[in-house]
Amino acid sequence: MISRRDFIISGCTACVLTAAGASLLTSCASPLPMIKSTAGHSGQLIVDPNSFVAGKGNLLVVRTKQLEYDILLVKDPEGYHALYLRCTHEGVGLTPVSNKIFCSAHGSAFDLKGNVIKEPALHPLKSFPVEMVSNQIIINIS
Ligand code: FES
Known part of the structure; x- marks a missing residue:
């Protein structure tokens, strides 16, 4: 039979583990917003400016079948x-x-302009030209 003391200790341990798990899930549950871009003319992706979600740092991950990896679209004062x-x-x-x-492979890090802030990477990220046309964001990937 389990003692009252052991019961309380095991109950407290379960509460702490549950709280820690909930905290971890909360941090995992808030990825950056992601959209699947519609293709425009050849070599162009179209993004609706309203796709940015308030409070998410003006960042949007854009996924397209035309590229192997995603694009990070950054909206800033420039x-x-x-x-x-x-x-x-x-x-x-x-x-x-x-x-x-x-980068989870070897620990490189880049700022939101694509500049290296931590090696071993030595070169900035590739960037694509962006323009506004008819109130749509056009990313030129060609
Ligand atoms: S591939 Fe990204 S740091 Fe090595």
Whole structure:
């Protein structure tokens, strides 16, 4: 038979583990918003500017079948920047978070303009030209 003391200790342990798990799930449950882009003319992707979600740092992951890896579309006071989420070290897919882009392969990190902030990568991320046409964001990937 389990003692009252052991019962309370095991109950508290379960509560702590549950709270820790819920916290972990919360952090995992808030990825950046992602859209699947519609293709425009050859070599162009069309993104609706309303796809940006308030409170998510003006970042949007754009997925297209035309590229092997996603694009991170960054909206800042200078306009829009489209960064290819492929590491310039050895070509692994990158993970963007609210303030940087990192590579889980060897630890490289990039800022939201694509500049290297942590090696071993030595070169900035590839970027694609972006323009506004008829209130639509056009990313030129050709
Ligand atoms: S492939 Fe990204 S750091 Fe090596």
